[in-house]
Amino acid sequence: MEIEKIKNLGLETKLKKSMLFYNESMSKHTSFKTGGPCDLFVEVSDKDELITLITIAKENDIPITVVGNGSNLLVKDSGIDGIVIKYNNRDIDVNLNNNLVIASSGVINAYLGNILLEYELGGFEFACGIPGTLGGAIYMNAGAYGSEMKDVVVEVEYLNLDNLKIESLNNEQLEFAYRTSIFQSKINAIILSVKMKFEKSNALLIKDKMDEYRDKRLNSQPLEYPSAGSTFKRLDDFLTAKAIDEAGLKGYSIGGAEVSSKHAGFIVNKGNATSQDIIDLIEHVQKVILEKYNKKIETEVRIIGR
Numbered sequence: 001m002e003i004e005k006i007k008n009l010g011l012e013t014k015l016k017k018s019m020l021f022y023n024e025s026m027s028k029h030t031s032f033k034t035g036g037p038c039d040l041f042v043e044v045s046d047k048d049e050l051i052t053l054i055t056i057a058k059e060n061d062i063p064i065t066v067v068g069n070g071s072n073l074l075v076k077d078s079g080i081d082g083i084v085i086k087y088n089n090r091d092i093d094v095n096l097n098n099n100l101v102i103a104s105s106g107v108i109n110a111y112l113g114n115i116l117l118e119y120e121l122g123g124f125e126f127a128c129g130i131p132g133t134l135g136g137a138i139y140m141n142a143g144a145y146g147s148e149m150k151d152v153v154v155e156v157e158y159l160n161l162d163n164l165k166i167e168s169l170n171n172e173q174l175e176f177a178y179r180t181s182i183f184q185s186k187i188n189a190i191i192l193s194v195k196m197k198f199e200k201s202n203a204l205l206i207k208d209k210m211d212e213y214r215d216k217r218l219n220s221q222p223l224e225y226p227s228a229g230s231t232f233k234r235l236d237d238f239l240t241a242k243a244i245d246e247a248g249l250k251g252y253s254i255g256g257a258e259v260s261s262k263h264a265g266f267i268v269n270k271g272n273a274t275s276q277d278i279i280d281l282i283e284h285v286q287k288v289i290l291e292k293y294n295k296k297i298e299t300e301v302r303i304i305g306r
């Protein structure tokens with residue numbers, strides 16, 4: 001455990017605008033509502049304090065983990081070593097002359113959706129119901145109903161964790177593909193802000209689309225239970241959720257974790273699941289699908305922890 005070492009760094013005096021929580025249970029910060037403690041959880045919204053924190057962590061060899069709203073994370077029951085950082089800046093700047101919007105990575109997708117509705121800017125309706133922050137949406141190239149973040153992003157500004165420089169990349173350079181971006185493979189960074197381009201629309205059209213997508217979600221997804229959305233990635237020629245259903249796994253459970261009986265693509269926490277229950281169930285589903293269809297399915301959910 002790094003906790004004593006971290007407590008001795010005097011972070012409280014150096015990070016006056018941030019919120020620090022020692023030995024914080026990650027179940028409070030994940031939509032699965034599971035996961036053990038991290039040594040220190042820091043919510044920071046000031047860029048200078050973010051750089052100070054990372055500099056100190058690097059100097060002291062303390063591992064850092066970046067999270068958004070935890071809507072796509074499964075944190076192991078053993079928790080996370082070191083410092084978990086949530087960059088929580090929520091600034092939004094709308095320019096109606098060119099329909100460009102710059103928003104900080106801590107902005108919640110649903111909140112941005114409502115701001116864009118007010119300004120009558122269309123193009124983000126698909127993302128309003130995707131839980132989480134813009135930072136997580138960029139990292140994952142989140143998408144729904146035929147659109148994805150790639151379709152609206154112009155540029156992303158990030159703090160490069162290797163050289164501590166603030167850098168930016170444009171849309172083509174971000175290597176967006178199905179549920180991935182350059183940040184998953186090549187650049188170790190904290191995403192700071194996102195410049196996006198939208199189209200002048202009208203409030204009625206935007207609201208109609210938002211309502212249509214919301215209703216689709218309510219009808220098809222088990223939103224009454226904690227989950228992290230689709231557990232597995234789909235394959236090009238293979239509909240994973242349909243295969244899980246046809247394999248008879250709907251409703252199959254291990255401990256408190258269950259393959260949702262409403263949507264086979266979701267594993268849900270029925271109340272008292274541990275992360276290990278969910279991991280065991282994921283592995284069981286993967287094994288059955290491999291045996292039955294000879295297909296290796298990968299998780300979309302990111303499993304982290306010690």
Ligand SMILES: Cc1cc2nc3c(=O)[nH]c(=O)nc-3n(C[C@H](O)[C@H](O)[C@H](O)COP(=O)(O)OP(=O)(O)OC[C@H]3O[C@@H](n4cnc5c(N)ncnc54)[C@H](O)[C@@H]3O)c2cc1C
Pocket residue numbers: 031065066067068069070071072073087105129130131132133134135136137138139140141142143144183189190191192221223227228229230302
């Ligand atoms: C009910 C439900 C429905 C869902 N539906 C969809 C859907 O339709 N489409 C879809 O794509 N996803 C869906 N998801 C999954 C999830 O909402 C998305 O993946 C979302 O983009 C995750 O955002 P987050 O802020 O919660 O990120 P987190 O889950 O906290 O993090 C996800 C990854 O992003 C990284 N990350 C987060 N913020 C930053 C940052 N600022 N800088 C660098 N890295 C960062 C983290 O390190 C982590 O690896 C759903 C989830 C739930 C619970």
